[in-house]
Amino acid sequence: MRFSKRVCLAIVVVLLSIVLCSTGFAKKDPLEKWTPTFDHSKAEYTYLLSCVGHPAIEGVAAGFKIRDRMWEETDGKIYVDFRPLSQLGGEKDVINKLKFGAVQGMMSSSVAAANIAPALGVVNLPYIVESFEKLEKFRSDETLWKPFRDAALSKGIEVIDFTGYGSYGWATTKPVATREQAQGVNFRIAQAPVNIDVYKAWKLKFAVLPWPDVPQALQTGVIDGLDHTPIVCNISKKFTVAKHYTQLDYAQGLYVHIVNKRWLQKLPEDLRETFLRVIKEESRTARELTKQQQEQQIAAAKASGVTFYKLSKEDKATMIKDCDPVYEVWGKRIGKDYFEKVKNTL
Numbered sequence: 001m002r003f004s005k006r007v008c009l010a011i012v013v014v015l016l017s018i019v020l021c022s023t024g025f026a027k028k029d030p031l032e033k034w035t036p037t038f039d040h041s042k043a044e045y046t047y048l049l050s051c052v053g054h055p056a057i058e059g060v061a062a063g064f065k066i067r068d069r070m071w072e073e074t075d076g077k078i079y080v081d082f083r084p085l086s087q088l089g090g091e092k093d094v095i096n097k098l099k100f101g102a103v104q105g106m107m108s109s110s111v112a113a114a115n116i117a118p119a120l121g122v123v124n125l126p127y128i129v130e131s132f133e134k135l136e137k138f139r140s141d142e143t144l145w146k147p148f149r150d151a152a153l154s155k156g157i158e159v160i161d162f163t164g165y166g167s168y169g170w171a172t173t174k175p176v177a178t179r180e181q182a183q184g185v186n187f188r189i190a191q192a193p194v195n196i197d198v199y200k201a202w203k204l205k206f207a208v209l210p211w212p213d214v215p216q217a218l219q220t221g222v223i224d225g226l227d228h229t230p231i232v233c234n235i236s237k238k239f240t241v242a243k244h245y246t247q248l249d250y251a252q253g254l255y256v257h258i259v260n261k262r263w264l265q266k267l268p269e270d271l272r273e274t275f276l277r278v279i280k281e282e283s284r285t286a287r288e289l290t291k292q293q294q295e296q297q298i299a300a301a302k303a304s305g306v307t308f309y310k311l312s313k314e315d316k317a318t319m320i321k322d323c324d325p326v327y328e329v330w331g332k333r334i335g336k337d338y339f340e341k342v343k344n345t346l
Contacts, residue, residue: 043079050088051107059163062286104263110254111192118333119151124194126250158261161283164290165253166229171242173224177309185225234297
């Protein structure tokens, strides 16, 4: 029997795939170590929880810790089906699924959360909730926390808590130690309304790119700067290309834990109390670990050759002053009284 070249090639490909799998060269499951150790098939309630981040980030790993504690403390009644690494799609898509109940929960990046309700954008405004200390004060002060928690109720979504991924700054392919040097950089920023307005106010060049497009854009020079945190830049290997980092520390990156309100209200009262308590406790622990992880990742990045910079007090003061029009616009969107209270309290 004679085979065509195309058929022969297909056979070779199949055989090669079998050989690679049998010899350990197949791609390893990045979530293998987080596989649940219990049989969740008989859970009474399943909570499908999405996140774009990698569980090597403490603020993301909290999702698996919530899963395991929830299973234990509800005696197997609630299974948290946690899906990190954008398994359920991009954030805008998941937010829509959450509104309709196709997904029950989401750990949304704070930059994307402002697309749900303007008040959720208060944490993204520069130098308002920029430090770990201010973040905890924001969370513990009920007069600041309650309007944030309830901001998306009209959309059928409730904010439960948040974890984090560190302090925002600039990873760049060339040194940026001054505002003037920043003028020559094309920064990638998130698909978020607050960030767009801030970069316009700072008069900096920027490109709005989905996160999966960033590696190629950096490598090809389409962008030469990245607006993100040291934790994310180091863990996601962005520092292999961008060998410079400017510590602006202008905002805290958060994973805002939001839930479909209808699903939450359907839980029996005792399970709902346990559900909310476990998420609150694990979120608080994750924020503490995030502060430690940032220090560790900065040290690791420096050890691998990344140079860190800080702007002068004069440059920082000018950048804050440049944000006055942004504060004015977003203060109205967020609610002037609430925005002023957050600003003045912190």
